[in-house]
Amino acid sequence: MATAITDIGTLLTCDPSLGEGPGGVLRDAAVVIDGGRVAWVGSTAAVPAADDAYSARGRALLPGFVDSHAHLVFAGDRTAEFQARMSGRRYSAGGIRTTVAATREATDEALEANVARFVGEALRQGTTTIETKSGYGLTVPDEARALRIAARHTPEVTYLGAHVVAPEYADDPDGYVELVTGPMLDACAPHARWVDAFCERGAFDADQARAVLTAGAARGLVPRVHANQLGPGPGVRLAVELGAASADHCTHLSGADVDALAGGDTVATLLPGVEFSTRSPYPDARRLLDAGVTVALASDCNPGSSFTSSMPFCVALAVREMGMTPDEAVVAATRGGALALRRPDVGRIAPGSRADLVLLDAPSHVHLAYRPGVPLVAAVWRGGVVVHPAGE
Numbered sequence: 001m002a003t004a005i006t007d008i009g010t011l012l013t014c015d016p017s018l019g020e021g022p023g024g025v026l027r028d029a030a031v032v033i034d035g036g037r038v039a040w041v042g043s044t045a046a047v048p049a050a051d052d053a054y055s056a057r058g059r060a061l062l063p064g065f066v067d068s069h070a071h072l073v074f075a076g077d078r079t080a081e082f083q084a085r086m087s088g089r090r091y092s093a094g095g096i097r098t099t100v101a102a103t104r105e106a107t108d109e110a111l112e113a114n115v116a117r118f119v120g121e122a123l124r125q126g127t128t129t130i131e132t133k134s135g136y137g138l139t140v141p142d143e144a145r146a147l148r149i150a151a152r153h154t155p156e157v158t159y160l161g162a163h164v165v166a167p168e169y170a171d172d173p174d175g176y177v178e179l180v181t182g183p184m185l186d187a188c189a190p191h192a193r194w195v196d197a198f199c200e201r202g203a204f205d206a207d208q209a210r211a212v213l214t215a216g217a218a219r220g221l222v223p224r225v226h227a228n229q230l231g232p233g234p235g236v237r238l239a240v241e242l243g244a245a246s247a248d249h250c251t252h253l254s255g256a257d258v259d260a261l262a263g264g265d266t267v268a269t270l271l272p273g274v275e276f277s278t279r280s281p282y283p284d285a286r287r288l289l290d291a292g293v294t295v296a297l298a299s300d301c302n303p304g305s306s307f308t309s310s311m312p313f314c315v316a317l318a319v320r321e322m323g324m325t326p327d328e329a330v331v332a333a334t335r336g337g338a339l340a341l342r343r344p345d346v347g348r349i350a351p352g353s354r355a356d357l358v359l360l361d362a363p364s365h366v367h368l369a370y371r372p373g374v375p376l377v378a379a380v381w382r383g384g385v386v387v388h389p390a391g392e
């Protein structure tokens with residue numbers, strides 16, 4: 001059953017070999033999807049016959065967003081902390097512990113309902129692939145439970161026992177690292193694809209993060225790192241050294257950090273929702289792009305430092321605040337995220353890729369930044385099936 005989507009005003013393929021510029025843009029385009037995959041991409045005038053037809057009526061089509069960094073398994077609310085911060089108090093990593101307490105107390109059903117709610121919320125804003133992490137349990141059973149729940153909603157599941165030192169180990173951080181690299185890893189590895197560590201002052205230093213990431217890698221988990229968020233530090237270079245898929249945040253970078261990223265395969269994942277929500281300086285995407293670094297944009301959706309699931313919002317921030325062009329920002333939110341998750345099947349619209357598509361109520365993807373805060377997503381396909389709006 002092949003469907004031809006025709007009369008696409010602007011098609012952002014995210015494959016430079018298919019069209020203009022870094023986004024591989026085509027005008028008056030058409031896409032044929034078949035069996036959940038993209039079968040053909042070209043101009044409406046040349047579209048091959050299909051079983052079914054759908055006219056985009058001049059609107060824009062782009063790949064579903066790939067949100068490669070989120071923390072969706074949690075309970076509780078940190079409105080008060082946000083209010084305090086907006087009244088002038090600085091953010092520190094310790095606020096995570098309030099969510100840990102609420103998450104431990106929550107039932108499985110409550111945690112799962114939260115994950116489902118945020119995945120649905122993201123989907124309605126065009127996110128068809130989303131990563132999520134543990135990290136609010138910090139005990140063996142609570143971390144394993146978070147990953148089991150996450151894995152029911154996405155294959156991109158990350159073990160983040162090394163989010164902060166568990167309160168029970170406040171006086172023995174090395175003892176906590178032994179737990180994270182020992183019994184907790186044993187319980188969590190079967191449910192996860194990735195291992196992550198928060199390498200930051202107030203969380204884990206380079207040696208501790210290296211121990212966690214190498215122990216995870218020995219169990220088949222691929223590293224990704226929370227790095228250089230709150231200040232300069234060793235996280236980015238550790239990520240590159242270990243061949244991590246991604247170094248996330250990258251807000252405070254030295255020249256050596258940028259050189260390391262440019263010389264390696266590690267994607268720099270920028271999370272501007274954090275800087276927005278903590279009133280902090282944004283990462284310099286322009287500097288990274290000009291150095292040849294692969295950049296991804298992600299939401300970092302979490303209740304403390306970035307409680308947004310909106311990739312369009314992140315695109316708008318990246319354009320306004322981080323020196324990215326609209327094309328670069330949308331590519332980073334789709335293809336960039338796919339590279340950060342090592343998913344060649346998503347993040348672009350090219351023959352063979354999964355038919356994850358977003359139709360906008362706008363003539364071009366540029367409107368994602370040009371019309372910030374406006375709900376422009378008209379329809380979403382995942383694996384060739386319309387998943388939003390429901391019932392279409």
Ligand SMILES: [Zn+2]
Binds near residue numbers: 069070071226300302
């Ligand atoms: Zn994060």
